[in-house]
Amino acid sequence: MKTPKSHKLDIIIPAYRMHSQNFLNVLDGISEEAALQRIDNKTNHVVWMAGNYVNTRYGMGQVLGLDMKDPFDDLFFQAKALDHTITYPTLEELIVNFKEVSPLVYQRLLEVTDQELERDFPIGMGIPFVKEDVLNFVGMCIGRADYLCGQMGLMRKLLGLPGMKYDLIPNLDY
Template sequence: MDTPQSPKLEVIIPAYRMHTQSFLNILDGVTEEDAMKRIDGRTNHMIWMAGNFVNVRYAIAHVLDLQEEDPYQDLFYMGKTLDEHFSYPSLNELKSNFHTISPKVYERLLDVKDEQLAEVFQIDMNIPFVREDKLNFIGMCIGRQDYLAGQMALMRRLLNYPGMKYDVDENISY
């Protein structure tokens, strides 16, 4: 396993890599048609969830000073509400985007130093027990991806796909 420069990320790194595996396993075999389905018109569809998941990786890139921009930022930034009138990207486009940003963020997570993680990063949540710094923002992003993975895994089952597998592709190093 790769060792981060910051020991503060020793929990984040495995979670990030497991999210990579989970994201791909959740979407495995899901058709484009099914990925656009909503349950009783009340849930987000898997395209929206996957797009928000990828957008969170771009948010981590941003906080780590990577100059990368999500091509679908307008659709997913800050969990923007699903709008059925929008034209959303395909699962294949989102997976491609995911594979573009994810290794760059991973490498940056390995290189970031404690001093950078301690830098103030205003997220304006006004939660008295959460220091608004880069480390806590990254932690919140990991939590968001946990939530989205759970939602997508549930949608997978609701759409009559087998449960997500926990297979690990050792060729994916991010």
Template sequence: MDTPKSSKLEIIIPAFRGHSQNLMMVLDGISEEHALKRIEGRTNHIVWMVGNFLDMRYAMGTVLGLKEEFEFKDFFFQGKALDESLKYPTLQELKESFHKISPLVYKRLLETTDEELDKDFPMGMNIEFFPENVLNFIGMCIGREDYLSGQIGLMRRILNYEGMKYDFDENMKY
């Protein structure tokens, strides 16, 4: 396992890599048609969920100083609500974006110092027990990724796909 400069990220690093693996595994075999399907008009579709996952990756990158911009930001920025009138990017396009941003964010996570993590990062939450800093923002993003992977897993089953297989790709280093 890679060792981060900051011991504060010792839990985040394996979670980040695990989420990368989980996303690829949970999407395995999902068709483009099914990726846009909503259940009874009440759920977000898988494309929206993946786009929101990517919005988290790009947000982490931004807060860590990366300049990459999410090419599909207008669809997903800050959990923007699903809009059925829009033509969303394909699942394949989102996977390509995932493989572009994830190694860059991973590298920055490994390089980030305690000082960078301790910097104020106002989120407007105003919760006494939750310091609004870079570290806690990254933690929130990781939590959101976990939630979205679970939602996609549930959608897999609702759409009659097999449950996710845990076939980890040892060559994916992010």
């Protein structure tokens, strides 16, 4: 494993890498058609969940100093509500974006310093016990990824697919 400059990320980086594995595993075998299904018109569909997941990675990258923007930001930024009148991107398009942004964010996670992580970053959540800084924003992104992966895992079962496998993709280095 590569060593990060900041030991504050000793827990974050393995979680990030596991999320990369899980994201690809949870989407494996879901057809484009199935990915747009909602349960009783009450749930988000898998495309929305995957899009928000990828958008979270772009957001993390921006906060860490990367100059790139999610091409579907207008659909997913800050977990914008699903709009059934909108044509969403395909899972294939979202996976392409995921594979573009993820290694760059991973590299930034390895390079970021304690000083950069301590920089104030207004999150706007108003939680008195959470300091609004870059480190806590990154931590919240990790939590969001856990949540979304769990939701997609549940949707797999509701769509009649087997549960997500935890197979590792050996050459996935982010």
